Amino acid sequence: MGATGGSVNAAAAITSDGMVIASVLQPGVDPDRFAAMSASLLALAEREIDEIQRGDLRQLLIEGTRGAVLLVQAGDDAVLAVSTEPGALMGKVFLEARRAAGEMKTCLEPT
Template sequence: MREEMLKSILSDLNGSSADIEASAVISTDGLTIASLLAANMDEDRVGAMAAAMLSLGDRTAAELARGELEQVMIKGDNGYVLLIHAGHDAVLTVIARKEAKLGLVFLDAKRAAAGIAELL
């Protein structure tokens, strides 16, 4: 039931913008809770990488006195990966195209993360 509700939030997020290619809710220890990933994406690898990046981001923000980590963004030649805390124990991972309008992606992702945090 909870997974279906989370998938519904992810579906709404992915449908909110053609720029969003995939998304997932991952526990802070790297386990995938719910996902709508492309067929060529390994759910376990995405989860492990997201957890590692989030952990590093948390430590970096703390060490450099930047306060509580809100998000981590990775930009590559082919697009973006955005990680946003969704409550204390989960992270929302959003994969977006390189042409993405980041302001809209951030807004939609933040809204989705808040909904996920409420469910968890």
């Protein structure tokens, strides 16, 4: 999380159907519930982008007053969820999350 200047405070690799592959989350956050909610949000966003004919979904950004959550596709069956601190350099977070999602996709591909 140092690659983003300390602005990322949690991350999870999840399947598209909401199962946890791996996670490092804040204390008190239930990984299974977080994964299920992330998968639901992503599925809804995919239907929305399809409905308005904008191609394939690449990412979804949810901003709150105390930070943001970025969901990035990592292949057809996985998602990388990244939580940021307020004031995060989002351009850098986007770049690093996309890079990590690409590596995650490669690791999860069948051999």
